[in-house]
Amino acid sequence: MLEDASRSRSGAILTIDLGAIRANYRLLRSRIGSASCSAVLKSDAYGLGASRVAPVLYQEGCRHFFVAHIDEGIKLRPCLALDAEIFVLHGAPPGAEADCTEHGLTPVLNSLQQIASWRAHAKTLGRTLSAIVQVDSGMSRMGLSPNELDAWLADPHFLDGIALRCVMSHLACADELDHPMNAQQLARFQAIRARLPHCPASLANSSGIFLSPDYHFDLVRPGAALYGIAPNARQKMQSVVRLQGKVLQTRSIEAGDRVGYGGRYLASATTLVATVSVGYADGWLRSMSNVGLAIVDGIKIPLIGTVSMDSITFDASALAPERLAPGSLVDLICPEQTVDAVASLAGTIGYEVLTSLKARFHRQYKDDAADDAMNDATPA
Numbered sequence: 001m002l003e004d005a006s007r008s009r010s011g012a013i014l015t016i017d018l019g020a021i022r023a024n025y026r027l028l029r030s031r032i033g034s035a036s037c038s039a040v041l042k043s044d045a046y047g048l049g050a051s052r053v054a055p056v057l058y059q060e061g062c063r064h065f066f067v068a069h070i071d072e073g074i075k076l077r078p079c080l081a082l083d084a085e086i087f088v089l090h091g092a093p094p095g096a097e098a099d100c101t102e103h104g105l106t107p108v109l110n111s112l113q114q115i116a117s118w119r120a121h122a123k124t125l126g127r128t129l130s131a132i133v134q135v136d137s138g139m140s141r142m143g144l145s146p147n148e149l150d151a152w153l154a155d156p157h158f159l160d161g162i163a164l165r166c167v168m169s170h171l172a173c174a175d176e177l178d179h180p181m182n183a184q185q186l187a188r189f190q191a192i193r194a195r196l197p198h199c200p201a202s203l204a205n206s207s208g209i210f211l212s213p214d215y216h217f218d219l220v221r222p223g224a225a226l227y228g229i230a231p232n233a234r235q236k237m238q239s240v241v242r243l244q245g246k247v248l249q250t251r252s253i254e255a256g257d258r259v260g261y262g263g264r265y266l267a268s269a270t271t272l273v274a275t276v277s278v279g280y281a282d283g284w285l286r287s288m289s290n291v292g293l294a295i296v297d298g299i300k301i302p303l304i305g306t307v308s309m310d311s312i313t314f315d316a317s318a319l320a321p322e323r324l325a326p327g328s329l330v331d332l333i334c335p336e337q338t339v340d341a342v343a344s345l346a347g348t349i350g351y352e353v354l355t356s357l358k359a360r361f362h363r364q365y366k367d368d369a370a371d372d373a374m375n376d377a378t379p380a
């Protein structure tokens with residue numbers, strides 16, 4: 001009942017297809033041989049809801065999960081069984097080490113300082129603590145530099161009290177198959193790994209999985225591809241998100257009339273304008289002004305005028321006005337207009353489109369695989 005009311009009151013409906021996330025996870029796993037496939041759930045699973053996504057991936061066999069911040073890990077912990085490991089990409093900020101151990105989180109240690117603090121924390125607790133150590137292979141963002149790696153290998157007590165789960169690094173250009181930095185980072189990472197015999201290793205994000213098996217090592221770390229973002233120009237994933245905006249009203253305007261803030265759209269003919277109740281405050285980026293599209297019954301209608309905070313306007317002249325009665329739905333993200341296509345219209349990447357989508361939408365989840373499982377379990 002409540003669910004229905006929220007659906008009818010909201011300005012838009014966001015449907016998240018957990019079955020598609022399952023399918024994407026299976027596809028990724030089928031590409032990595034005997035390596036393990038983790039899942040990156042930072043920023044609330046790229047905006048899609050980590051508490052809903054995590055159990056589904058666990059059911060698919062995923063046991064390694066990555067978040068960016070400790071607080072994300074604390075929220076995620078009760079959604080997963082204890083044999084699932086949660087890794088915190090940013091490690092513990094100074095003084096927050098105990099929060100990791102209290103909540104069963106494993107830090108990625110990115111600097112000498114984080115390693116020293118984790119070592120000291122292990123000593124205080126009098127037990128061995130797990131960690132991943134990140135090394136920089138060319139992105140210059142996080143992880144030990146080559147000199148710091150030398151310092152590590154010269155110091156037999158460097159990891160006292162630390163059980164090294166794996167050494168990891170991150171690729172900067174893996175979405176571009178021919179980018180020379182890929183091979184360069186791989187060579188650097190292989191050289192580092194040769195100095196750390198027997199230590200498991202992890203390099204590939206979603207895009208890295210599709211470069212070549214050389215990039216897979218022991219653990220891959222996909223995020224975007226799970227959520228339907230294409231890992232490169234050739235590889236498609238199943239579409240996970242559908243965003244349907246609601247029509248507020250329609251009107252007919254004449255040649256010479258203007259639309260929206262700044263009057264930035266000038267009608268050149270009689271035009272049917274449809275106003276839809278989604279705006280930049282919902283994450284429909286303002287850079288979509290005069291360039292966005294919606295899809296109605298397979299017909300693309302252009303966004304005209306600037307994106308307002310709570311509404312957008314479309315040239316719906318190609319449609320019958322009855323099709324756009326108040327409350328009817330137009331597709332903003334759907335299989336015919338993927339997250340990547342929207343991103344390209346907005347001049348950004350799919351990651352930003354997904355993580356921009358706000359809580360104001362009515363959200364619903366569907367999971368065909370789980371429904372099947374439930375149906376299977378129901379006695380005839």
Ligand SMILES: *Cc1c(COP(=O)(O)O)cnc(C)c1O
Pocket residue numbers: 040042089170204205206207221222223224225
């Ligand atoms: C975000 C992130 C990932 C996941 O990257 P995708 O491109 O979304 O697959 C993997 N590793 C690290 C270190 C990250 O920050």
